[in-house]
Amino acid sequence: MDIIFQTWSWYVSGFLIGLIMLALIYFGKSFGMSSNLRSLCSMAGLGKRVAFFDFDWKAQRWNLVVVLGAMLGGFVAVHFMSDASNVNINPDTIEQLATLGIDAPNGKLVPDALFGMSILESPKSIFILLIGGVLIGFGSRYAGGCTSGHAISGLSNLQIPSLKAVIGFFIGGLIMAHFLLPLILN
């Protein structure tokens, strides 16, 4: 039973993610999550105003079904497969986060300080999540893919453009984690 509740190892998890990508290739599709955001914009009728969203999103319905499945998977994993021993991150990281006012995980996937319902009382906290989302949506569409489309699918197919995108992901991530995040949280 331990295997259900404990954190899954990087090698098992990585292997399964690779298989998920290969399964979608076998189904004649491709692995990419951020393109669903474009489909959702198109579904909302934005194609009438902006040509980029004027495409046949119905051909991408299969990917929205993948998203629905992922949401169900997240629900099951969090509600029936979790344990207080989870998210056992580096103690140095916990110490460092404490200085930024971020609570320790203690089994939680996300910090209350950033994602708890009480943040709804703080315009700054709402703004952080909103801006983070805007950067993710804008950046992934500009780069033509996110972690799934470029880092996993693209690099698996030895695509140089994907390598450039992944280098961009990491430069941006390092700038945020090391320089901007401490300024934002203090």
Add this chain to the structure above:
Amino acid sequence: MKNILKYLLVGFVFGIVLTKSEAVSWYRIYEMFQFQSFHMYGIISVAILTGIIGIQIIKRNNIKDIKGESIEIPDKEKGSARYVIGGLFFGLGWALVGSCPGPIFILLGAGFWTVLIVLFGALVGTYLYGLLKSKLPH
């Protein structure tokens, strides 16, 4: 129906794996960018390695897809600016809210309702790109 079920199942496994590996965790992303754990690097590396081997097997053996058609994986468009600049924006967001598009949906499914704000932002960001596309260097 069977057609839909296979996508639902793939998504379901994806949601479970990303949650159980804690790749959906803000903490894991922060820890990764601080170089304080190998966990996330291990996940990404093994996923890519599995993918490289799988794609090479498909290409060399000319394996057909589920419908019996040959598998064509299109190359990404050539270029640099869009990948590096777009990637940079994405990375800033990824490290700030600790989730990329897949985890945004997975966390929402798990009931982390404040992630709705992130999703709304991501849709706004996607819309902004659509609006500005012709003016941006690609």
